[in-house]
Amino acid sequence: xxxxxxxxxxxxxxxxxxxxxxxxxxxxxxxxxxxxxxxxxxxxxxxxxxxxxxxxxxxxxxxxxxxxxxxxxxxxxxxxxxxxxxxxxxxxxxxxxxxxxxxxxxxxxxxxxxxxxxxxxxxxxxxxxxxxxxxxxxxxxxxxxxxxxxxxxxxxxxxxxxxxxxxxxxxxxxxxxxxxxxxxxxxxxxxxxxxxxxxxxxxxxxxxxxxxxxxxxxxxxxxxxxxxxxxxxxxxxxxxxxxxxxxxxxxxxxxxxxxxxxxxxxxxxxxxxxxxxxxxxxxxxxxxxxxxxxxxxxxxxxxxxxxxxxxxxxxxxxxxxxxxxxxxxxxxxxxxxxxxxxxxxxxxx
Numbered sequence: 001x002x003x004x005x006x007x008x009x010x011x012x013x014x015x016x017x018x019x020x021x022x023x024x025x026x027x028x029x030x031x032x033x034x035x036x037x038x039x040x041x042x043x044x045x046x047x048x049x050x051x052x053x054x055x056x057x058x059x060x061x062x063x064x065x066x067x068x069x070x071x072x073x074x075x076x077x078x079x080x081x082x083x084x085x086x087x088x089x090x091x092x093x094x095x096x097x098x099x100x101x102x103x104x105x106x107x108x109x110x111x112x113x114x115x116x117x118x119x120x121x122x123x124x125x126x127x128x129x130x131x132x133x134x135x136x137x138x139x140x141x142x143x144x145x146x147x148x149x150x151x152x153x154x155x156x157x158x159x160x161x162x163x164x165x166x167x168x169x170x171x172x173x174x175x176x177x178x179x180x181x182x183x184x185x186x187x188x189x190x191x192x193x194x195x196x197x198x199x200x201x202x203x204x205x206x207x208x209x210x211x212x213x214x215x216x217x218x219x220x221x222x223x224x225x226x227x228x229x230x231x232x233x234x235x236x237x238x239x240x241x242x243x244x245x246x247x248x249x250x251x252x253x254x255x256x257x258x259x260x261x262x263x264x265x266x267x268x269x270x271x272x273x274x275x276x277x278x279x280x281x282x283x284x285x286x287x288x289x290x291x292x293x294x295x296x297x298x299x300x301x302x303x304x305x306x307x308x309x310x311x312x313x314x315x316x317x318x319x320x321x322x323x324x325x326x327x328x329x330x331x332x333x334x335x336x337x338x339x340x341x342x343x344x345x346x347x348x349x
Contacts, residue, residue, distance in 0.1 A: 004036065004075055009349055010128035011323050014063040016054030020327045022349075025065075028124075028132040029076075035135050036076035037090045042126040043069030043152040044321070044342040046183065046248070046270075047094070049330045051121055055273055061122040066326070067344070068094040068119040070126030071141060071151040081135035089147060091139035092126050093154040094118050094296055100136070110298045127323060129346055139302050142310050149316040152187070152341040153305050155296060157316070160188035160244070161305040162297035163267045164195060167242035171196025174240040176232060178256065179247035179270060180216060181207025183341045188244060189214040190314040191305075200232065200240060202247070210339050222247070232259040239264060246270050253277045257289060265290040320345040 008027045013020050030036045048066045050056050070092035074084055084090070098105050098113035105113050119125040119133075141150050169175045175192050179185050180201030192199050193215035201207075201216035208219045218235050225231050232255075233239050239261035245253050248270045254277050256266045266289065279291070297305070308314040317340040321329060329342045 004130065008129035009323065010065045010124070011067075011326055012063050012065050013052060016052065016057060016060075020052070022324060025128070027130045030078045030132045032078040032080040033134050033136075034078045034132045035074050035081055035084050035090065035138060036130055036132050037070070037092060037138065038072045038075045038130055039070045039092075039126055039128065040072040040346055041070070041148045041151040042067045042344045042346070043154070043156060044326060044329050044344065045069055045155050046333055047155070048120060048326075049333050050271060052330065055271065056121065059118075059121060064120065065124040065128050066120045067126035067128075068092065068121075069151045069155045070119075070131060071147040071154070075130070078135065084135050084138070089141035089143060089145065089150075091141050091150060091154045091302075092119060092131060092133055093137075093139060093158070093302060094120070096134065096137035108298050108300065111296050127326065127344065129349075139299070139306070141306070145306070145310055148318055148320065148343055148345065149309060150306065151343055152183070152316055152318065153309055154302065156184050156341060157187055157191075157309070157314070158297040158302045158305040159269060159295070160184050160246075161191050161308070162301050163244045163269050163294040164188065164192055164197070165301075166292060166294045167244060167265050167267050169197050169242035169265075172198070173242070174198045174200060174236050176200040176202060176236075176240040176243040176256070176259075177216075178202045178222070178243070178245045178252045180211050181339050182246060182336070183338050184246045184269070186210070186214060186317055186339060187314065187341075188246065189216050191308060194308055194313045200235060202228070202252075204336065207339060222252070228255050229259045236261070241265075243267065244269060248272050250274060250277055254279070257284065257291065260289055262287045263289070265292065267292055267294050269294055316341060318343045320348070322348040
C-alpha cells in the first residue's frame, strides 16, 4: 500500500457565491469497490462556476468541494476492485455511481441513470489532493498521455464530442459553434474538424484569429454583426446542418433555431442563468427542426474523446494555475476572457 497522508488540502465553499477557502481535511479511505486517486490536475469547468453561483442549487449539496475534471494516479485499491494497479493513471469525470442495470445504462446513456451522483455537485469533487471513486467509474488514462491535457477531456472534451455526435452532422457538412472561442468551443472546433465537419465559429471579434487558427472555416462576430441569422444563412447557403450552442446567452439559442438548415439539429449545451427560451413553433414544425440537450457522455464516449488527444489530432490549450487561483478564473469566465482550459496544478500548492 502506497504511503498516503492522513490529511490533505481542498478548496471548499459553504454558501453560494461565498468565500472559496483552502482547508485541511481528512484523506478518504476507499471502500471495497473503490480506489483512491492522488489528483495531480483538475480542470476548471464553466459548470463549476454555475455550481458556486447557485445556478444549480436544487441539485447541489453544501458545503461543496468543487471540480469534476481530475487526473492523477492510483495510490490505494479496495479489496474487491479488479483491473486497477497502484501507479496507473486514472481520471475522474462528473457523473458516476450509475447502476449499470437500468434502461438508460443498458442503452449506453449512463448520465441519465436515476442513481447518478456528480462530483463537485452533490459529492466532494476534484479540488482536493486525493479522492475516492468506484473502480468501475474511474477512467483509465493511457500511460503516454499528459495528465494535464487529459483532465479537461473528462468533462469539457467529452461534452463537446458527445454534442457533436448528437448533432448528426456528417463529414463534409456544416456545423455552427456559438461561443466558439471559449474553453469548450476551442475543443469543439478541433473535434468537429477531426470528425470531418466544416465549422462556422461565432464569438467576440477578439477571438477570430484564435478560432480560425484551430480550424474554423468561417468566423462571425457575435457582437458586431447586424443580423446574425441572415449572415449565417448567407455563409452556409441556407443554414448549417447543425448548431452546438456553447454561448451562455438566451439570444444565441433562439437565433440558432432561426438559422439552422431545414431538418437541421440544434444541440443546447450552455446553461444561462435564465435558461428559458422562446421558440416559433410554426418555424420549428414546417422546417422539421430538431432541438435537443446534451450533457457529458458515457464511459465509451470518454474513451473515444481521449483517443483524439492521444493521437495528437486534438490539442488541449491549457493554462496551469494554482488551487487558490480558482476564484480569479471564475471571474474571467464571467467576463468572457477565457480561450483556453484553466487547469489546477496541485504541485503549485
